[in-house]
Amino acid sequence: MTIDMTAGGLYEGLPARHIEAFLEHLRTAGYVDSTLRKKQRVLTAFARWMKGRTIALAHLDESAIGAFVNRSVGAPATRVQFELAVLRLLLTYLRSKAIVRLAAPVDDLLVDRISGRYVDYLRQDRGLAENSVHVYAPFIRNFLRSQHAADTGFVIPAAFDATTIRNHLLARSKGRSGEYTRLMTVALRSFFHFLFLCGDTPRDLASAVPTVRKWRQSSVPTFLTPEQEETILSCTDRSSPRGRCDYAVLLLLARLGLRAGEIVALELDDIHWRSAELVVHGKNHMVEHVPLLYDVGEALAMYLRDDRGASASRRVFLRMWAPRIGLTGPAAVGHIVRLAFARAGFRPACRGAAHLFRHGLATTMIRHGASMAEIAEVLRHRPQDSTAIYAKVSFEALRGVARAWPATGGA
Template identity: 35%
Template sequence: MTDGDYLSGSQLFRRLKNGPHGHLVELYGARLAKDGFGRHGTWRSLNLVGALLSWASSSRLEPTDLNECVVDRYLEHRGSKQRLHPGDRAALNRLLAVLRETDVIAPALPSPITQEDQIFAGFSRYLRQERGLAPRSIITHAPIIRRFLVEVCPAGPEDLSRISQADVTRYIERHAGDASAASAKRMCWSLRAFLRYLHHCGLHPLGLDTSVPSIRRWKHASLPTYLSAAQVQKVLDGCDRSTARGRRDYAILTMLAKLGLRASEVATLTLDDIDWRSGEMHIHAKGRQRARMPLLPDVGAAIVAYLRNGRPTSACRRLFLRTLAPHVGFASGCAVTMIAKTALKRAGISGYAHHGAHIFRHSLATELLRSGATLSEIGQVLRHESHDTTRIYAKVDIEALRTLCLPWPGGVQ
């Protein structure tokens, strides 16, 4: 049953459409159908909107009075009587968007800009313009700096000039062991950049970035985590390609396994990035780079199967879309990582240090090395900027390393 068929046969929709706010309900129903909501999602959203409009009338509010504050009050009222669902607020915010598109209610008021927001806005501009960071890299700094300011500057941004070297050192000593060594290095990197920014724009008289200690972490100390070719095939075979979700996940996993793409590179692919005539794909690579990758036959076949019998109808140009409405692209590569984790768990593969999309990248490099490819060729396939990044895979070729071993003193032990 299609969305339009459900609306035409829904008693709830007919009742609301014949009510005092029938025109608004019709507009909202059209929006649900356009976004591709299924039967249950449409019923749930219409039920919520009907309850909101009924509550607003009993509270002597007109539809023109609706806004985010009114929605908050209604959800508080509803939550006191029954359990709220995770999508309730999104359903009502969708109603506000429909009302604003038709000029029924005023545009949303911008959130008040605090001093902290101004600091972060300036810091983001500095990272983008002065340091040349990509937006995805800039976002990673925000939670680290917010936590730092809450502890070191509890009175607010006016205390920025009072930050001392001892404050910075004590903060790092408290939190360096919270997670892995890699997380501690990222924390120090963010703090160093922020303290450098404070001095650069005159918010602190000293350049405290030099007071941030370095976190020792041995580079390439561990072996890369990888799967065997049989395990990779088992993961691919675990996708139920009789369903739309299974065809999508199979195409994603095939790209990870056969091309060694990163999760973010898969998530940001668009329909326009695929050149079917030349058999190539244009990848939005790391560091704001653009790269060309060959469209291998099995990868192309998986994409075609998804496009023909799996991809929802949507105006979004992203290649891979959410299966649940609204049918839009993934917000980030985290969704691709979760698809990979679910596939690994479904295949019964466990006991590895990493359970995500990147393990397929390591697996491809390891398989290429064992097939006779040189490290230089592997670096080209994985688009590594430094040869040092590729050299880590030399450690997995145990048989080749045996030829480099010196004889044990005194004979074989």
């Protein structure tokens, strides 16, 4: 796609070559020509607007974008939202190429430096999965931002103490759920231990972070019966590309008991067709091989051959719309499952929709006489407590060992 610019192809502050490179970047990401033409019109209008106000590229930021989209009083909301999305994407691209620099306050730079070191520690030293890193990191950034010294603008870890921790927890836990508060304390405890190991604090303040009690669920885990699973699978329309993708995802959940995050992380090289195996990247960086069952392999082959399309990403499952990259996270698999439940008229009264297939697989195995060790092997559990919860669902086996309940009169 070429762009017709005036005066040698250069508007004030926004060279045509950057717009062309940005559009080519979007095309590589999977955007179709009709969408690119719409985005080009926005970029051309923005370039003219920048020229009229002599805004230099070095001064391009969110405030300039805001002024542009609000230039017309009473403009349709859909147009404003589209322009805003296009220009935010442009600004992100220009910053990623170091064409436009992000001017960050001093304290933000320090927050980034400290939290970046902590994230590296979680990944390299602790070996945490990316999902866990994404949970911990925001809590630490919020804490650091709240603790920079107002007079100097610096974050001073050596000045942290038990009072600092208490005040932060009291302020941030108001109106929050117990689970949110528990995760915040876990993240802070890990962070303060990290600071001590690095010599940034004179003592380990991890012990100053209070523990939030978590009650272990004693009820029977919710699961899908084999009949419910087959109904959900049969309601998936395999005549469309989206349906074939969803069907392959649902089979991986139902037949192999994969976790949502494991499906997201699957790459093309993880499918070993000749040996009929899948390489699964599980929790704590565990890499394991699971059998590629016939119907699962058939669904994967059909999706890869007919629907996945070309992409620079090596992930098996891609977004249906541009940019054509891997799924963003486990929530994308959860969305597929919830849509499948809706089509089948199934409304579970619990969270974690994708995990119900995993519970269902374990329940079916135990009802067919599988041992706890066999279930743990299939589900790739490390702690035995993770598998022990499924002992509660074998009601018939429990009746065989339960003592009779005493009736009136001692009968």
